Amino acid sequence: MRLTLTSVLIAMGATPAFAAEGAFFSLGNTDFVVLLAFLLFIAVLIYFKVPSLMAGMLDGRADGIKNEIEEARKLREDAQTLLASYERKQKEVQEQADRIVAAAKQEAAAAGEQARLDLARSVERRLAAAEEQIDSAQAAAIKEVRDQAVMIAIAASRDIIGKQMTAADANKLIDDGISQVDAKLH
Template identity: 35%
Template sequence: MGILESTYFWQALSTLALIWLLWHYKVFHRIGAALDKRGERIAAELDEARRLRGDAEALLREYEVKRANADKEAEAIVTAAREEAERMTREAEERLAAFVARRTKAAEDKIAAAEQQAMIEVRDAAIASAVSASEAVLREQAAGSEGERFMRDGLELIRGRLAS
């Protein structure tokens, strides 16, 4: 069996021929260049992803700070609103108490005035009644013009004393 009849020989020769052809037409160089280009593209994408991640983290921190500030501001607004509502409630209670006090004073003044008026009317009625009774009694006891004069003088005297 000769070397030309061996399948290993022909396989080795065709493999060498294939490698030489690939090397001669610079296929390995092209494959390497394509892989290098792809590696560079992947590296650039990774760098871009790292940059974007850094930007995203910075943006996240910024928004967390803004949210914390907004929470504080909202808390301050709620506290201020609560204090304002309490102040308005106190003022309303004070105004209501003052209003009730004024109305009570006005009612007491009206009651006092009505009592005073009633006392005056009762006194006037008593005076009128006493004068009428005195007049009737004196008319019975005194007769004539002397009695009339005496009665008028007496009635005037009684009216003056009762009125004061």
């Protein structure tokens, strides 16, 4: 407060009011009236403690700014921590994705190898089945040829026997056949 009062006194001494002509301390002198009004204004400001209120407001504003700066600093630190956390998570997710891709490649290679093995087995089974069919067809053809040969031989022997055999020879063969059957059954 002294500093403010001293400032006012210095300001009064430097005014051009002292340069005016005539009696300075009269109400007719406008400079004196202005000086009185100014001093009265300053006194009213001091009486209502406006300088301390203004200083308090400025201090409050400074404290508010400090608090905002501190809050911004905390928010920045939180953001940096959060960013580091996200970067770490992104790195972990990337590593996991790389592991998944590597596992998928291994599984695909194993599945391809298994498919090749299955295909080879399938081809072997089909070849074996085809060989069996060929063997079966060959056996059927041989049997058919034998059956035909037997049929031809029977037909030929019937013709030959029929031409060379007499009724007495036929009866004798029948009797021999019956006796052989009788002997085998008893």
